Structures are given as structure tokens and as C-alpha cells.
Amino acid sequence: MSSSCRVVVLISGNGSNLQAIIDGCDDNLNADIVGVISNKPDAYGLIRAHHSEIDTSCVIAYKNESRSEYDSRLLAAVNKYQPDLIVLAGFMRILTDEFVSQFLGKMINIHPSLLPKYTGLNTHQRAIDAGDLEHGASVHFVIPQLDAGPVILQAKVPVYTGDDATVLAERVHEQEHAIYPLVVKWFSLGRLKMLEGKAYLDGQLIGPSGYAPD
Numbered sequence: 001m002s003s004s005c006r007v008v009v010l011i012s013g014n015g016s017n018l019q020a021i022i023d024g025c026d027d028n029l030n031a032d033i034v035g036v037i038s039n040k041p042d043a044y045g046l047i048r049a050h051h052s053e054i055d056t057s058c059v060i061a062y063k064n065e066s067r068s069e070y071d072s073r074l075l076a077a078v079n080k081y082q083p084d085l086i087v088l089a090g091f092m093r094i095l096t097d098e099f100v101s102q103f104l105g106k107m108i109n110i111h112p113s114l115l116p117k118y119t120g121l122n123t124h125q126r127a128i129d130a131g132d133l134e135h136g137a138s139v140h141f142v143i144p145q146l147d148a149g150p151v152i153l154q155a156k157v158p159v160y161t162g163d164d165a166t167v168l169a170e171r172v173h174e175q176e177h178a179i180y181p182l183v184v185k186w187f188s189l190g191r192l193k194m195l196e197g198k199a200y201l202d203g204q205l206i207g208p209s210g211y212a213p214d
């Protein structure tokens with residue numbers, strides 16, 4: 001059996017996606033979360049990690065610290081774990097090109113929209129305001145350009161009349177918790193790769209809207 005995939009998860013908040021991946025790793029013996037790093041000391045995801053006896057650390061931004069200086073400290077904290085995969089799970093900082101370039105093809109993110117729609121923040125309200133009938137989440141490889149990396153897997157949810165951002169977010173979260181652990185499993189089994197800026201599963205090119213079974 002190949003050695004386990006060493007996974008480091010970066011968070012900023014509640015950590016429900018972290019929890020889904022923790023739970024998923026219990027079944028997927030090929031992945032092992034070796035560290036959780038937060039930029040916020042009060043992130044509930046740190047509690048979740050502690051409950052699962054996962055090592056945690058905080059990298060808190062100093063006042064007047066440049067983005068590059070912060071990312072240098074974050075890089076040192078990440079590399080202590082010697083990860084095979086970095087998972088951004090509600091990590092709410094834009095990472096510098098220098099940081100991202102260290103982990104091309106081994107860093108993924110979950111974004112609460114059907115990319116390429118609604119990169120950035122406040123995606124649920126933007127979908128509601130636009131009158132969209134469907135919304136969702138996307139798992140993608142991380143590249144320097146924000147939320148622009150090749151999409152790996154998407155999940156769609158309906159948008160109902162009367163939805164507010166909180167209700168829609170909860171509907172999206174349910175789908176996030178299903179797809180993110182699956183993508184981590186694919187990567188940990190060596191099935192998922194990023195080559196020349198494109199995502200491949202089992203050697204097959206993944207389309208712009210993510211993997212779609214035949």
C-alpha cells in the first residue's frame with residue numbers, strides 16, 4: 001500500500017468543510033490530515049481539529065505586514081508538515097504568486113459558486129441579486145489568479161424564491177461537504193493531477209465545469 005497522502009488544511013472560520021474532510025479521511029486511509037493552520041485564532045475549525053487530535057497552528061497577520069511577508073511566515077508553517085496536498089477550506093486570504101507557485105498542482109480550494117461565475121466574495125447574495133435559478137460550489141486547483149484555477153468538480157443547488165444568502169449558503173454547504181472529501185480522495189489515490197494548467201482524472205482531461213461522469 002502506498003504511503004498516506006499528507007494533507008494540510010488552511011482555514012479561517014467554522015471549518016465545516018474541514019470536518020467533512022476529517023470524517024472522509026476516516027474512511028479514506030490514503031489521506032491523513034497532518035496539520036490545520038488558521039489565520040484567525042478564534043476559528044472554530046481549530047476546535048474541530050483539536051477534537052480529532054490533529055496538530056494545529058495559527059499564522060496571524062501582523063499590523064502593517066505586507067502580503068508577501070505574511071505568506072513567507074505561512075509558507076514556513078505549512079512546510080513544517082511536509083505536505084503532499086494543501087486544502088484551502090474557507091481560507092479567506094488571497095495568496096501571493098510566490099506562495100501559490102510553491103504548490104502548483106498540489107493545492108486545491110472550494111469556492112461557493114459555479115465558477116467561472118462569481119469569483120471573489122459574497123457569492124450567494126450575488127447569485128440571488130442576479131435572479132439565478134441555480135447556484136453551487138466548485139473545487140479547483142489553486143493558481144495565482146484568484147478563483148481561476150482548473151475546475152475539478154462542481155455541485156449545483158436550486159435557488160428558490162425567497163432565499164436569502166444564509167439559507168442558500170446552507171444548501172451549498174451540504175453539497176460542499178459531499179464533493180470536497182471526494183476530491184481529496186481522488187488526489188490521495190494519485191488519480192487527480194494538474195498538468196500544464198489543466199486538471200486530469202485518471203488521465204482524462206476534466207472539462208471547464210468539472211468532472212462529469214459519462
Ligand SMILES: Nc1nc2c(c(=O)[nH]1)N[C@@H](CN(C=O)c1ccc(C(=O)N[C@@H](CCC(=O)O)C(=O)O)cc1)CN2
Pocket residue numbers: 088091092093094095096097100109110111112120121142143144145146147148149
Ligand atoms: N492566489 C490565490 N489565492 C487564493 C485563492 C486563489 O484561487 N488564488 N482562493 C482563495 C479562496 N477564496 C475564494 O474561494 C477567496 C478568499 C479570500 C478573498 C479575499 O478577497 N480576501 C481578502 C480578505 C477578505 C476577508 O478578510 O474577509 C484579502 O485577502 O484581501 C477572495 C477569495 C484563497 N486564496
Ligand SMILES: NCC(=O)N[C@@H]1O[C@H](COP(=O)([O-])[O-])[C@@H](O)[C@H]1O
Pocket residue numbers: 011012013014015016017018045089090091092110111112120121137173176
Ligand atoms: N472564497 C472562499 C470562500 O468563500 N469559501 C467558502 O467559505 C466557506 C467556509 O465554510 P467552512 O469554514 O464551514 O468550511 C465555504 O462555503 C467555502 O465555499
